Amino acid sequence: MRSTAEARRATVLNAAVSAFARTGFHATPVTAVAAAAGISEAYVFRLFAGKLGLFVAAAGACFERIVVALEAGAERAGDAGPQEVLEAMGDAYAELIADRDLLLFQVQAQAVTDVPEIAEAVRAGYRRVATFVGSRSGASDAQVQQFFAYGQLCHLIVTAGLEQVPEPWARALTAGIRHP
Amino acid sequence: MRSTAEARRATVLNAAVSAFARTGFHATPVTAVAAAAGISEAYVFRLFAGKLGLFVAAAGACFERIVVALEAGAERAGDAGPQEVLEAMGDAYAELIADRDLLLFQVQAQAVTDVPEIAEAVRAGYRRVATFVGSRSGASDAQVQQFFAYGQLCHLIVTAGLEQVPEPWARALTAGIRHP
DNA sequence: CATGTGTGTGAGTGCACACTTACAAACAGG
DNA sequence: CCTGTTTGTAAGTGTGCACTCACACACATG
Numbered sequence: 001m002r003s004t005a006e007a008r009r010a011t012v013l014n015a016a017v018s019a020f021a022r023t024g025f026h027a028t029p030v031t032a033v034a035a036a037a038g039i040s041e042a043y044v045f046r047l048f049a050g051k052l053g054l055f056v057a058a059a060g061a062c063f064e065r066i067v068v069a070l071e072a073g074a075e076r077a078g079d080a081g082p083q084e085v086l087e088a089m090g091d092a093y094a095e096l097i098a099d100r101d102l103l104l105f106q107v108q109a110q111a112v113t114d115v116p117e118i119a120e121a122v123r124a125g126y127r128r129v130a131t132f133v134g135s136r137s138g139a140s141d142a143q144v145q146q147f148f149a150y151g152q153l154c155h156l157i158v159t160a161g162l163e164q165v166p167e168p169w170a171r172a173l174t175a176g177i178r179h180p
Numbered sequence: 181m182r183s184t185a186e187a188r189r190a191t192v193l194n195a196a197v198s199a200f201a202r203t204g205f206h207a208t209p210v211t212a213v214a215a216a217a218g219i220s221e222a223y224v225f226r227l228f229a230g231k232l233g234l235f236v237a238a239a240g241a242c243f244e245r246i247v248v249a250l251e252a253g254a255e256r257a258g259d260a261g262p263q264e265v266l267e268a269m270g271d272a273y274a275e276l277i278a279d280r281d282l283l284l285f286q287v288q289a290q291a292v293t294d295v296p297e298i299a300e301a302v303r304a305g306y307r308r309v310a311t312f313v314g315s316r317s318g319a320s321d322a323q324v325q326q327f328f329a330y331g332q333l334c335h336l337i338v339t340a341g342l343e344q345v346p347e348p349w350a351r352a353l354t355a356g357i358r359h360p
Numbered sequence: 361c362a363t364g365t366g367t368g369t370g371a372g373t374g375c376a377c378a379c380t381t382a383c384a385a386a387c388a389g390g
Numbered sequence: 391c392c393t394g395t396t397t398g399t400a401a402g403t404g405t406g407c408a409c410t411c412a413c414a415c416a417c418a419t420g
Contacts, residue, residue, distance in 0.1 A: 111291035152332035
């Protein structure tokens with residue numbers, strides 16, 4: 001045995017998050033994921049229950065990484081006030097998505113929510129993130145809502161490439177958004 | 181001649197917005213658009229420059245309809261203050277996307293911005309909407325930014341079906357969002 | 361070393377779908 | 391009524407891709 005199946009699954013999931021992030025569910029052949037993971041397409045199908053199972057598992061991994069990053073960010077704020085903790089989480093999120101994979105994967109997953117299993121995975125992911133953000137920061141519902149609203153705005157900015165647009169309307173939308 | 185090409189193009193674009201909204205660019209065969217429009221697939225290819233040209237044209241139609249709705253909404257607020265005009269636009273947008281087609285199309289388009297022509301169409305669309313919202317309302321950049329942030333949050337709520345989720349975290353995210 | 365179990369692949373198979381081509385019918389103008 | 395133009399389609403063609411299957415190699419255990 002060159003490797004255990006569990007270890008392979010982990011590397012495949014990393015490759016899957018990146019690949020799906022770039023080209024989305026339907027336009028990403030599992031051969032692309034397999035190649036990025038350095039194994040054959042056939043073995044990917046043995047490790048996961050079809051392309052759909054692979055995508056759902058990748059969604060789990062994506063949100064897992066987000067929660068971990070937010071935890072680390074919140075730790076930097078210690079037990080400061082809700083606003084401070086939220087800002088620390090925002091900074092952590094901005095750093096995390098510098099490579100764009102996690103952000104783009106979320107956008108891609110949102111676009112395929114007509115598949116029930118994917119919709120459920122997206123809900124489960126945001127459930128984890130939202131409950132964590134709320135409980136860890138102690139912020140009000142309205143503050144948590146604002147946190148996610150500007151997070152979603154960040155998704156638009158990145159997918160549309162608005163950081164690169166010098167026109168006033170784009171500057172207005174990107175003003176104060178951290179990092180991208 | 182049963183119809184003029186220009187009239188056909190319009191009906192095809194309506195069908196295309198609906199079809200692409202539901203299943204996205206890559207998972208929507210142009211046969212589906214053709215069937216919804218009541219014509220043959222071959223004729224769709226004569227009317228538009230490939231599937232990509234059809235999608236880009238549909239994006240134009242989508243943002244066009246959004247701007248028209250916002251104009252009508254703003255008209256209802258007359259020349260009140262920026263905040264009132266923004267709220268009137270928000271209400272108009274909420275009504276407009278009751279059928280979900282325009283909202284879902286935007287999400288789908290965002291997911292396919294790795295295709296340069298689509299990215300440009302998305303930018304052009306938001307350029308129209310954002311400049312109109314800013315100039316018509318006279319609101320500050322920060323207000324306009326907030327308007328779009330909560331609009332994007334609305335996209336998440338609808339795609340993930342959060343209106344149907346009774347748990348507290350989902351209630352926090354959907355609180356005060358008009359309509360869905 | 362025989363046998364079993366888990367890891368891994370090459371070579372298909374079948375189907376969906378983007379796009380083309382050859383052809384037909386409706387109308388317009390002279 | 392004949393000729394050209396526009397509207398429209400049926401029937402392909404080629405390709406990409408999800409998924410399968412038969413098979414091979416690595417390692418453990420008695």
